[in-house]
Amino acid sequence: MPKRRVRRVLTIIVVGFLVMAGGLVAVGAWVWTSARVNTIGEVEFTNPLAIPPLAPSHVDEQGRRVFDLEARPGRHNFTNGEGEGAPTWGFNGDYLGPTLRAARGEEVVINVHNGLGEHTTVHWHGMHLPPAMDGGPHQQIAPGETWSPTWTIDQPAATLWYHPHLHGETLRHVYRGLAGMFILDDEESSALNLPREYGVDDLPVIVQDKKFTDNGELNEDGGFFASLGVLGDTIAVNGVVGAYQEVETTQVRLRLLNGSVGRVFNFGFSDDRSFALIGTDGGLLTAPYELNRIQLSPGERAEIVVTMEPGERVTLRSYPPDLGNGLSDRFAGGDDSFDVLQLRAADRLRDSPPLPDRLVEIPRLDPDEAVTERQFQFSGHSINNTRMDMGRIDEVVELDTTEIWEVHAIDGTPHSFHVHDVQFQVLSVDGQAPPPELSGWKDTIYLHGRQVYRIIMRFTDYADPNMPYMYHCHILYHEDNGMMGQFVVVEPGQEVGTPPVSDHAHRHGG
Numbered sequence: 220m221p222k223r224r225v226r227r228v229l230t231i232i233v234v235g236f237l238v239m240a241g242g243l244v245a246v247g248a249w250v251w252t253s254a255r256v257n258t259i260g261e262v263e264f265t266n267p268l269a270i271p272p273l274a275p276s277h278v279d280e281q282g283r284r285v286f287d288l289e290a291r292p293g294r295h296n297f298t299n300g301e302g303e304g305a306p307t308w309g310f311n312g313d314y315l316g317p318t319l320r321a322a323r324g325e326e327v328v329i330n331v332h333n334g335l336g337e338h339t340t341v342h343w344h345g346m347h348l349p350p351a352m353d354g355g356p357h358q359q360i361a362p363g364e365t366w367s368p369t370w371t372i373d374q375p376a377a378t379l380w381y382h383p384h385l386h387g388e389t390l391r392h393v394y395r396g397l398a399g400m401f402i403l404d405d406e407e408s409s410a411l412n413l414p415r416e417y418g419v420d421d422l423p424v425i426v427q428d429k430k431f432t433d434n435g436e437l438n439e440d441g442g443f444f445a446s447l448g449v450l451g452d453t454i455a456v457n458g459v460v461g462a463y464q465e466v467e468t469t470q471v472r473l474r475l476l477n478g479s480v481g482r483v484f485n486f487g488f489s490d491d492r493s494f495a496l497i498g499t500d501g502g503l504l505t506a507p508y509e510l511n512r513i514q515l516s517p518g519e520r521a522e523i524v525v526t527m528e529p530g531e532r533v534t535l536r537s538y539p540p541d542l543g544n545g546l547s548d549r550f551a552g553g554d555d556s557f558d559v560l561q562l563r564a565a566d567r568l569r570d571s572p573p574l575p576d577r578l579v580e581i582p583r584l585d586p587d588e589a590v591t592e593r594q595f596q597f598s599g600h601s602i603n604n605t606r607m608d609m610g611r612i613d614e615v616v617e618l619d620t621t622e623i624w625e626v627h628a629i630d631g632t633p634h635s636f637h638v639h640d641v642q643f644q645v646l647s648v649d650g651q652a653p654p655p656e657l658s659g660w661k662d663t664i665y666l667h668g669r670q671v672y673r674i675i676m677r678f679t680d681y682a683d684p685n686m687p688y689m690y691h692c693h694i695l696y697h698e699d700n701g702m703m704g705q706f707v708v709v710e711p712g713q714e715v716g717t718p719p720v721s722d723h724a725h726r727h728g729g
């Protein structure tokens with residue numbers, strides 16, 4: 220080849236390479252930039268917050284408190300206004316469900332009717348109850364059928380919630396709107412001087428991120444970086460986008476529930492004011508803690524009390540959450556910020572009583588009493604390298620024993636840990652004492668980075684060798700893809716049975 224031609228070919232190759240590299244950098248920069256969502260200052264709070272109604276109930280001849288829920292399709296307007304709205308699902312309504320409320324010691328019956336065109340289940344997240352009543356993947360309700368679980372409430376006052384748990388379909392069912400709060404009361408908490416007027420100074424705040432299509436329907440598509448399933452760019456509180464709430468008292472209690480399918484929120488206020496954290500997943504703390512941020516992963520709850528000045532407006536925000544996995548957190552919502560809910564104080568406020576210094580006693584579980592230690596490593600869509608199999612029991616626990624579980628994520632991506640039936644206590648995080656928000660009863664925790672969480676729990680009351688409880692990642696896309704395991708609680712010496720194998724194929728088009 221003549222020299223000039225060689226040079227020209229080389230030039231073409233070099234230029235071509237540079238153009239390609241430049242293109243990649245540009246695409247990379249675009250991907251990086253567009254992966255961040257920030258709605259601070261951009262939300263007009265023009266829509267009154269909806270307060271889910273308290274579910275009506277009656278007491279039957281046997282003295283049991285009876286609730287009726289129906290899961291059904293509907294249409295919901297996310298701006299709480301007129302107009303057709305988007306196709307959604309809800310309990311007893313178009314989107315979300317009523318707040319169930321019961322007191323410790325009460326026996327409840329919940330008639331759950333399935334008015335959807337497909338199977339579902341309803342799980343009572345955070346509840347201590349028999350496995351057959353738990354509403355996990357084994358308690359399927361066929362279309363048109365009614366399932367009526369019953370149990371006695373026996374745990375401290377807390378903010379729990381309910382949602383479907385159909386294996387492989389949980390994300391879709393929750394995302395469409397099937398979720399609601401379940402508030403428990405007890406004598407100890409009722410004796411405390413805390414804001415407690417539902418919908419007035421005690422507000423349910425179910426926060427969910429949503430993605431809409433151009434014609435205003437819910438977009439269930441994960442998109443290209445769908446490692447957490449659907450991450451939305453719009454926040455709905457109790458199903459309302461751009462919501463504000465009028466406040467009439469100097470203190471308001473917010474029962475925060477992260478009802479998202481995959482997004483972690485880091486709540487705080489627009490002026491960085493502090494608030495009192497008074498409760499976590501399974502109940503009140505021993506004392507209020509002043510904080511100015513509270514991070515919640517999907518499924519976690521926090522009860523906070525915020526103090527208001529007459530006439531002011533303050534916005535509940537979500538600041539970038541600390542996910543613990545470095546640069547890749549960008550694609551998991553780690554750099555995202557949102558305006559969530561505006562609180563508007565009236566010009567004259569009724570004085571709330573000062574917060575009590577002490578709240579409740581939390582009996583500490585004793586690590587010396589633990590009979591078993593188990594390890595759970597979270598990676599990809601597996602726990603201990605295993606994916607969910609409805610026919611396999613992964614762990615066997617003996618009734619009336621205390622156990623220590625050590626859980627951690629090892630793959631540098633976001634995961635969380637949730638276990639059914641029990642509330643646990645966090646003994647340590649990477650060997651350190653847990654922070655205030657992990658100091659009380661918990662049923663769901665975010666697994667930060669590669670930190671090792673040692674948790675302790677006690678299994679009481681309900682042995683059933685055949686019917687398992689679940690433990691899983693509460694990022695629903697992971698759960699649906701198999702990041703879940705099953706445990707049974709057995710009497711001492713009792714043989715492990717086999718889970719009932721369902722004849723219904725749970726995976727379908729939808």
Ligand code: C2O
Binds near residue numbers: 382384637639691693
């Ligand atoms: Cu909130 Cu097993 O679920």
Ligand code: CU
Binds near residue numbers: 342
């Ligand atoms: Cu649960």
Ligand code: CU
Binds near residue numbers: 633697
């Ligand atoms: Cu996960």
